[in-house]
Amino acid sequence: MSDPNRFQIMPAPQKSTRIQQKNRAAILEAALDVFSAQGFRGTTIDQIAAAANLSKPNLLYYFPSKEAIHATLLAGLLDTWLAPLRTMNPKGDPLEEILGYVRRKLQMSRDYPRESRLFAHEVVQGAPRIYHALSTDLKSLVDEKTTLIETWIKQEKLAPVHPYHLLFSIWSLTQHYADFDVQIRAVMDAEDPFTNAPDFIDTLYRRLLTPT
Amino acid sequence: MSDPNRFQIMPAPQKSTRIQQKNRAAILEAALDVFSAQGFRGTTIDQIAAAANLSKPNLLYYFPSKEAIHATLLAGLLDTWLAPLRTMNPKGDPLEEILGYVRRKLQMSRDYPRESRLFAHEVVQGAPRIYHALSTDLKSLVDEKTTLIETWIKQEKLAPVHPYHLLFSIWSLTQHYADFDVQIRAVMDAEDPFTNAPDFIDTLYRRLLTPT
DNA sequence: CCCATTCCTGACCGTATGGTCAAGGTGAGA
DNA sequence: TCTCACCTTGACCATACGGTCAGGAATGGG
Numbered sequence: 128m129s130d131p132n133r134f135q136i137m138p139a140p141q142k143s144t145r146i147q148q149k150n151r152a153a154i155l156e157a158a159l160d161v162f163s164a165q166g167f168r169g170t171t172i173d174q175i176a177a178a179a180n181l182s183k184p185n186l187l188y189y190f191p192s193k194e195a196i197h198a199t200l201l202a203g204l205l206d207t208w209l210a211p212l213r214t215m216n217p218k219g220d221p222l223e224e225i226l227g228y229v230r231r232k233l234q235m236s237r238d239y240p241r242e243s244r245l246f247a248h249e250v251v252q253g254a255p256r257i258y259h260a261l262s263t264d265l266k267s268l269v270d271e272k273t274t275l276i277e278t279w280i281k282q283e284k285l286a287p288v289h290p291y292h293l294l295f296s297i298w299s300l301t302q303h304y305a306d307f308d309v310q311i312r313a314v315m316d317a318e319d320p321f322t323n324a325p326d327f328i329d330t331l332y333r334r335l336l337t338p339t
Numbered sequence: 340m341s342d343p344n345r346f347q348i349m350p351a352p353q354k355s356t357r358i359q360q361k362n363r364a365a366i367l368e369a370a371l372d373v374f375s376a377q378g379f380r381g382t383t384i385d386q387i388a389a390a391a392n393l394s395k396p397n398l399l400y401y402f403p404s405k406e407a408i409h410a411t412l413l414a415g416l417l418d419t420w421l422a423p424l425r426t427m428n429p430k431g432d433p434l435e436e437i438l439g440y441v442r443r444k445l446q447m448s449r450d451y452p453r454e455s456r457l458f459a460h461e462v463v464q465g466a467p468r469i470y471h472a473l474s475t476d477l478k479s480l481v482d483e484k485t486t487l488i489e490t491w492i493k494q495e496k497l498a499p500v501h502p503y504h505l506l507f508s509i510w511s512l513t514q515h516y517a518d519f520d521v522q523i524r525a526v527m528d529a530e531d532p533f534t535n536a537p538d539f540i541d542t543l544y545r546r547l548l549t550p551t
Numbered sequence: 552c553c554c555a556t557t558c559c560t561g562a563c564c565g566t567a568t569g570g571t572c573a574a575g576g577t578g579a580g581a
Numbered sequence: 582t583c584t585c586a587c588c589t590t591g592a593c594c595a596t597a598c599g600g601t602c603a604g605g606a607a608t609g610g611g
Binding site: 164165166167168169244247248250251252253254258261262265266269286288289291292293295296298299300302303304306307309310311313314315320323324326327328330331334335 | 376377378379380381456459460462463464465466470473474477478481498500501503504505507508510511512514515516518519521522523525526527532535536538539540542543546547
């Protein structure tokens, strides 16, 4: 009953000790490793505990359940994941704004493949734990940006394309390099996919979107 | 010990009875449903059995283990999955050959989303059960087709692009509509993504690949 | 109609796993 | 140095799950 997390929603402003911060961080780091590699059901608390160098009961002292760890990771993830799209600037040059978004998104696949795979696991299973956020937060952001893209198209600053599918294509192309990494490397031998990917994708969207 | 599958590798040409065929098919169908939705670890034998209207022991009479069912599905899948790429014809018109491949691949995402998700589950987890096939069968097919694409590029029948990344982009774009279906629908409201996807993707590759 | 083969099932087993608990250790402030 | 809240753990529990088994029911070829 002396669980410190149970009352962590709005108690004292900064109740957590150094040990708490360190251990909670270690747990989340370890959990990200395991969840992203094996999925929720494929992951055991013991695996996370071992990866975090904690005993299982000790881990459960910091998080009330496996679900809670997973939920914490997902909650933190969505904001990070949407940030590159948020920063797309209505006042910038349309083509460059989109290319910039694509570049940032691809970089995220390179730098945070575990986060990408965690997300992939969740969505391919039907997004049971994150559907609500998708249909509210994500949807409203996408609605906003597709409207912007449509404006740009009407101003003939971009070639006419279906804005939703444009965004889907960006997501799929960039995340593929993280989520299907194994397949890509199985096919490409030693070559690092990220050597040529940015250039390829840049060319692709330049050709697609440059108005005639 | 009276397992009918144990000796099914090259015994009599057509040993299986009608009941066997029916039940094995029902099991594989049910298993595809469940595995594609929940992944291997997320699936229980009971779920498959229930979905196939069989008791668990009866199901295990037809397949020796959960692994075996999964393996059977994966084995059957890869060929189907590669078929559209195989039919890309060296003697056809380059652009049309590639657009045809893209179209066929997208159609597969529409018609066989479960198969796509089964594959996605497997690969995002590091392809533990299918890596070998990827680095042999898939790789050799890809090598063959990338060489073909490079030839077409040298003949200036296609705009110059990195052939591996071209294939990756086709895979990711098309499979995204099956694997991330939930996300897409959460964002698009009632509109069916497949209404406009073919047109979008067609435009994309036409612009990318049409030589200048 | 017989009977051998095939098909099916309830009951059961061992292990893995999520989670609990009582008790003992630890460290920072008084 | 004392104290108390914080931290850690071995042992334990209930359930879920993959898989087995002994035997009964259906089936179909002769």
